[in-house]
Amino acid sequence: MWQPDGWDVRSRIGVLTPHADVGPESELQAMAPPGIRVHAARVPFGAMAAGGAMDPTIPLAPVRAFVEPPHIDEAVALLAVAPVKAIGIGFTSSSYVTGAEGEEALVDRLQERSSGKPVVLTCASAVAGLGKLGARRIALFDPPWFDSELDRLGAEYFRSQDIEVVFHAPCGLPSTQRAINPGELYDWVVTHTPDTAEAVFIGGNGFRSVGIIAALEEQLARPVLTANQSLLWGLLQATNTKTKPTNYGTLFNS
Template identity: 65%
Template sequence: MWQPDGWDARARIGVLTPHGDVGPESELQAMAPDGVRVHAARVPFGAMARGGRIPPTIPLAPIREYPDPPHVDDAARLLAAAPVRSIAFAFTSSGYATGPAAEAELLHRLDAATHGIPVVATCSAAVLALRALGVGELALLDPPWFDQELSGMGAEYFRDQGLEVVFNSPVGLPSNQRSINPGELYDWVREHVSARAEAVFVGGNGMRAVGVIAALEQDLGRPVLTANQVLLWHALHAGGLNVPVHGYGCLFEVQPPLPEE
């Protein structure tokens, strides 16, 4: 008799996203298993204009400023007042630009703001995912609005975590979020990924990417990870949600590694 009204969630996950960016919550909800809902809180991002417009190349200064207090802390605190199981920080580039130690400090700070609701971040989630899959060598591909310097910082982030980056580059596609075409991304990755790479990581939570994961894994014969995919995987486990996700890569078949003693 009654029509679905969205209240029948088994669990809810929060996401902290740049104020004009609809990409992270769109991809997270698309991948989310039945009964898991995604709820966003918006954080001001100095490089993003009305309508989600961004410059062809995003400068480093607003990237580094994005995770600074108070805006992200206030957004996390408000989001944690809702009945969410975990919160995902959907911003790859700040992890690249500030490094693993600063990202860990950010998560520690946000954990205090959320009063115990776990917060996960994209780059550290990617490292956990690569370790869970037993990957040591990866190809790193980034959005076209990341310049070579920022993509190089991403490579250093992963090298600092003991991984070997055998290839890294922004993808050669139009530098506009709305112009990213899954078919063109699929072709570019197939053409440019080194045979030496044991896995592919596509950075950038604002880049349309999760729809090509399964096709690329089948074609390349190796794991394909994306920013929002690893973020959802970690957020589900951090929230105690051991529920299956189908159609978005082999990552969802493995558990996060246990913390080192």
């Protein structure tokens, strides 16, 4: 007699996103296994205007500012009051800019505000996932709104974690979130993935990409990781959730 109302869930997870970006929560909820609900909080991001509009390339200063106090700390504290089991940071580029040491410091700082709930970062989850898969050589594909310097910092981040980056570049696609077409991204990744890559990582939590994971893995015959897929995997690990998504990559089998 009663219709589903969203209250009967097994577990709730939180995600922090740039204030005008709906990408992370959209992809996380699309992938989430039955009984998992995603709840988002917004953090100001100086490079993003109303409706998610951005310049063709984003400058590094607002990327760095996104993870500086006080806004993200306050967002974590507020979201942690809700009955969520863990909180993810849906922002790949901050880890690129701060590096792995800065990423660890950020987690330590935010967990002081999270009421003891785990704080999970995208790139750290990707590194852990690659380790589980035994992949040490990757092709790195970044959003078209990442400039060459931010893309270079991404490659350096993974290299600092003993992962060889055999290819890296911003994808040559329209530099607007809403203009990203899954078919065009699929073709670009297939065309540019070198045979020497043991896995693919598609960076950018606002970069529409999870819908093509299964098709890419079938075509390339190797694991494909994306920012939001890696973040969800890390959140499920942190909350010891046994149910896993299906059709979103071999990462969830690890």
